[in-house]
Amino acid sequence: MKVICVFNQKGGVGKTTTNINLCSYLANKGYKILTIDIDPQGNTTSGLGLDKKNISTSVYDVIASDKSIEEAIIKIELIENLYIIPSTVELAGAEVELISKENREIILKDKLEKIKDDFDYVFIDCPPSLGFLTINALTASDSVIIPIQCEFYALEGVGQLVNTLQLVKKSLNDSLEIEGIVMSMFDSRTKLSNEVVDEVKKYFNDKVYKTTIPRNVRLAEAPSFGLPIILYDDKCRGAEAYEKLTVEFLERQ
Secondary structure, X not given: OEEEEEOOOOOOOXXXXXXXXXXXXXXXXXXXXXXXXXXXXXXXXXXXXXXXHHOOOOHHHHHHOOOOHHHHOEEOOOOOOEEEEOOOHHHHHHHHHOOOOOOHHHXXXXXXXXXXXXXXXXXXXXXXXXXXXXXXXXXXXXXXXXXXEOOHHHXXXXXXXXXXXXXXXXXXXXXXXXXXXXXXXXXXXXXHHHHHHHHHHHHHHHHEOOXXXXXXXXXXXXXXXXXXXXXXXOOOHHHHHHHHHHHXXXXXX
């Protein structure tokens, strides 16, 4: 089982969109996938069609209580092989509640040990901040996928992001690696999009996936229907891009 964290300290970069759609395409190809929504906003949870008000056991219960991780796993009915540990708004209080808990940075890692033979891949969707939840996710992960928006300000946070990963690697998880960089919201008509991709490639070299994710209305609409793009509109440009990204991801394994 490989654990992959989808992380960027900057919000609005296509993190949840990448998580939902990469997981869905991998599951569609026959891989058994678990996604963990560790963001209190719960966008992966609602984006896969779950009603957050009707969730009895969430990632909060796994982290903040003695509930087993197996109790929190829910099968996504619309997609074979896809499972989720959902998030609820309670998760926002976990950081304060667990401030004095011993070894709190490795709670999720310890819980994942119990299911290490049950899935091919686990993807963790992180909040856009470097708090207790993100530290738990990075400590539990083998590698990180970093979505970066093809806009000017995206470059400003790259150095800080790399420093964060190096800090976690040095102090909590020495095997943490960068799985790949996903360039999102790409617009081939603009000079800026191409310049940002070139700059990120200079910085990360071959870690940058060749497949870019375009700005696409259908991709933006899909979460409001609780559907991944493979079920909402599998012929749109966004769907084609995520299918290509999934193939490229698998080729690198």
